[in-house]
Amino acid sequence: MTGSPHDQSFAGALDNPGHRPLSKARSSSYTVVNPKDGDDGPSKRNDGDDVLSEEDGDDVPSKKKGGDDVPSKKDDSANPPERLTRPQRIRNDLLLAFGIILLIVWPWAVFAVIKGKNGVQMYGPLADIYHEYPHEVAIVVTQLGTINRLAATFLLGKVVVRFGQELIASAHRERVTVFGVSALLAFRHMSLVWGWGQFRQLAKGKSRFIVIALLLLCLAALSMIPSGTAGLITPGEFNKTAELSGTELDFFSEDTLCLAWLEANxxxxxxxxxxxxxxxxxxxxxxxxxxxxxxxxxxxxxxxxxxxxxxxxxxxxxxxxxxxxxxxxxxxxxxxxxxxxxxxxxxxxxxxxxxxxxxxxxxxxxxxxxxxxxxxxxxxxxxxxxxxxxxxxxxxxxxxxxxxxxxxxxxxxxxxxxxxxxxxxxxxxxxxxxxxxxxxxxxxxxxxxxxxxxxxxxxxxxxxxxxxxxxxxxxxxxxxxxxxxxxxxxxxxxxxxxxxxxxxxxxxxxxxxxxxxxxxxxxxxxxxxxxxxxxxxxxxxxxxxxxxxxxxxxxxxxxxxxxxxxxxxxxxxxxxxxxxxxGPHPPQTCLRNITGAVSYSVRGWYISNSFTQAGLLLPMTFINLASLSLLVACFVIGKFEYRYEFDATDNVSLLSALVEGAKRGTDSTIEWRNKVKYNPVQSA
Structure with a gap:
């Protein structure tokens, strides 16, 4: 949500179901003329500009003679209500928590197993595959690192949606500002939603600067998840050691029983x-x-x-x-x-x-x-x-x-x-x-x-x-x-x-x-x-x-x-x-202990530097802990009441949002601290 006139029109969506405000798109010469009630006058547009028009064949609402609206098809609703019971909502939150905890735990569990066993060796066909196709294995590992990042991003986005729901539905909803909504949107999609020209303005506020810094930190952490994952699960060759022991004849023995056996043999x-x-x-x-x-x-x-x-x-x-x-x-x-x-x-x-x-x-x-x-x-x-x-x-x-x-x-x-x-x-x-x-x-x-x-x-x-x-x-x-x-x-x-x-x-x-x-x-x-x-x-x-x-x-x-x-x-x-x-059955006094050790190279998973690998795992842990913290905050704020179930970052929800102090359909000035209300808000 920006402060540009175009975004002001975007934020100050519809006032009531039967009114269509005048809209302007500065990036094109497209203009929509709002017809008067009962009028079926055509809208005007410049030749060749149809970027906002419906595609041929789309089912759009039409009017019968006399002004009666024909109901749109059920499948064409942009914001169909999603009715979930409270147990279902709790189940979804618990699944979300389980996924986050899983992403937190599995890298460190693998780290502990590999480090505790001083490396995990590949066996059988798996070792043969790595030996025959090392390049393809590297591709698979890279893809797994990318999937791990997508999973962390997806879960963080879902938690941000939940956090937005609880924040807006709670007693703190008056604190939801234009900047807050844009911040939710940025964290939801893990992208910078502000233009470069707006950063100087945003940096003036200490709290806004902290939010932007956190977003940049999250983006940096997400970018390191594939490398941390690849460093952990990429197989390679590493050395293992083991002690060896055995026996052999001892020609230094002075035991009479041994000397007799040596003489006999x-x-x-x-x-x-x-x-x-x-x-x-x-x-x-x-x-x-x-x-x-x-x-x-x-x-x-x-x-x-x-x-x-x-x-x-x-x-x-x-x-x-x-x-x-x-x-x-x-x-x-x-x-x-x-x-x-x-x-x-x-x-x-x-x-x-x-x-x-x-x-x-x-x-x-x-x-x-x-x-x-x-x-x-x-x-x-x-x-x-x-x-x-x-x-x-x-x-x-x-x-x-x-x-x-x-x-x-x-x-x-x-x-x-x-x-x-x-x-x-x-x-x-x-x-x-x-x-x-x-x-x-x-x-x-x-x-x-x-x-x-x-x-x-x-x-x-x-x-x-x-x-x-x-x-x-x-x-x-x-x-x-x-x-x-x-x-x-x-x-x-x-x-x-x-x-x-x-x-x-x-x-x-x-x-x-x-x-x-x-x-x-x-x-x-x-x-x-x-x-x-x-x-x-x-x-x-x-x-x-x-x-x-x-x-x-x-x-x-x-x-x-x-x-x-x-x-x-x-x-x-x-x-x-x-x-x-x-010679058969030499006495124990004729034997000496052989001691030694073996160092062998195998294919598998190994952590050569614990501090380096742990450092590579910290970014994904930070992201997942942030997701878990936000989810816990949702539990604390909402107390599992689930008063609202809409997505505050959804495009349709944003189109129906209201910005206080801005007149609908005009290019009035919108400030970052202006309050945002969502209308309508659907109850569960």
Whole structure:
């Protein structure tokens, strides 16, 4: 309702049912001439101006001869009375209150659930739909945000209508002014109903300025509802974490029952096959492991030349497609869902991998377990002598020799290769032989020192000669083992929070010494008619990567032998742990707890910043609380009496409204403070 002459005519509608005042429309040359009573004179209008005329074919009231009006059709009434009983009105108000409360509660309920669960994961087809159609899902979310805004706007408009009804019907109806009606209209339709030229005039009144500021605040809040809704319900990828726990064999145990069990299930130097967990395994070290050993040694040699990003693929451990390690395996039998399946001991409680639905919904994951492995340090030298002896087997074949060794007891050395007297091997131009001894622990030490001897024959006598390697320490240690699903490999590093008691206990000796037996078996099996595969792997690597001669010794070759032997020993420690794990029913004193955690990415709903998302929800909460407050005000003002049921912002109601101080049909001045009365007012 403005103060323009046109709006004054609009506000001061009809005075009585039989009178038609003169109307002017300044935006056109349209003029209506009011005929005298009983006259059926035609109205005058300018040619071409028919914007206010009835459409052809509309049913309009007509007059019979004599001036009698023909009643209009029932369906043509612009303001048909809506008769609702008081219980129906109460029901409608309660439904309105329910809708408002629902809009207030649901965003914060969703917020609380998502935040309380640290994210809600999508499952099954829903996750597949989001993965396949992310753009379409974003469109749907945007549409839902728009619907939420429309719902809030609709409910606010309905409450404004109710508030107008109660305000006008109450004792405060004398306070309803032209500005008040225009304000109701603005809040009803959530739009600016005033012209730009009227804002300066409206701003002069403090109360009017507050109303306009509230309207602008509501418009701003409504504009933020779609973004707040979208921020809450837009799915995405987020990370979740969980604790992991399990068990594995403890080679630090000093319990007699455990030591007896380990002794009963020791690795024996005779090979057989056994089935465990649906997979076949050999029960000895060395056989059928040549490819894994060479790969583990090659990866370890790469670190000598500074290449740290190569992986070794271990296929004999039983995992489908092999198990990949960045670097060597460090004597670890990898546990968990991507470790050796037959020995996955992770407890199902709190383990997301135990839930097939969660597992299928994982986009990527990384998990870390604290496990036992093998620590070894090897240093090699070219030696002038060797304890290895070669004996021809001419009575069998001149192409065969037997290699054996004797540990110098005067130097404090002892035999370490259990049940091995000699290695029969081929007597060819490129033959490599092996032996090992140990030096008992010195006072104050827990672990013995081991010595590895390599000796080449014929051509290898020049290129390899005699090599003596010192292994110390060679003991069990705890490692942090990380699995990275996107890269598909394990990464190991010494654990920073290792068990302090383990450093005070000796490692079960057979666990480490069986690795030396396995190393001898591998070097023996690597010998063929033309060369030894272990030696040739070192020569080939040195020639290609370091440009070394394959016919003479070089200090760089010693570094490569150190890396190769370390990789082999660490792999044999892994397989030795596997063989021990095949033993039935280990006592609890033989088991140690594995601890760790997993971080996995899933698709679903997540709140990354609580304060930001809560701030985005506040505008819609403000709007809905305003609606609820106005509705409560209606209950307080009207006391559920429902004396009137018309819509004060309805166009027909406005056409029938009366402005005090304005003469009907004239361009009299209307002020914002003028009172407005609605006529007629229909009772319920």
């Amino acid at each position: 020791k690795v024996r130097n005779n090979c057989d096959w056994t089935s465990f967990g649906g997979t076949q395994y050999t029960t000895c070290l060395g056989e059928n492991q040549m490819f894994d050993v060479l790969d583990s040694g090659r990866t370890n040699m790469l670190s000598v030349i500074g290449i740290q990003n190569q992986t070794s693929s271990l296929n004999q451990l039983g995992a489908e497609g092999g198990i990949r390690f960045l670097g060597s395996v460090k004597g670890i039998l990898p546990n968990g869902p991507d470790g050796v399946p037959a020995f996955n001991s992770l407890e199902p409680s709190m383990n997301p991998f135990a839930n097939p639905s969660i597992r299928r919904g994982m986009v990527s994951y990384n998990y870390t377990l604290i496990q036992q492995g093998l620590e070894s340090t090897i240093s090699c030298i070219y030696d002038t002598s060797s304890p290895i002896q070669h004996t021809t087997l001419s009575d069998i074949s001149t192409r065969l020799i037997a290699s054996s060794g004797s540990c110098n007891r005067t130097a404090g050395l002892e035999d370490v290769l259990e049940n091995i007297g000699e290695y029969p091997t081929l007597n060819v131009n490129n033959t490599l032989t092996y032996w090992a001894c140990k030096q008992p622990p010195r006072p104050g030490a827990l672990e013995p020192t081991y010595f590895i001897y390599l000796r080449g024959r014929t051509n290898y006598a020049t290129s390899i000669g005699n090599i003596t390697c010192r292994v110390s320490p060679m003991r069990s240690r705890t490692y942090s083992v990380d699995y990275l699903s996107l890269r598909g490999h394990f990464v190991t590093k010494l654990a920073t929070n290792s068990d302090p008691q383990s450093s005070q206990r000796a490692t079960f000796s057979r666990y480490t010494e069986h690795g030396l037996v396995g190393l001898g078996n591998l070097i023996w099996e690597a010998q063929n008619w033309s060369a030894n595969l272990i030696a040739e792997a070192v020569f080939s690597f040195g020639a290609k990567n370091l440009n070394l001669s394959t016919f003479e010794p070089n200090p760089k070759y010693l570094e490569l032998y150190e890396a190769m032997l370390q990789g082999v020993l660490e792999y044999e420690a892994t397989y030795s742990r596997l063989i021990y794990s095949l």
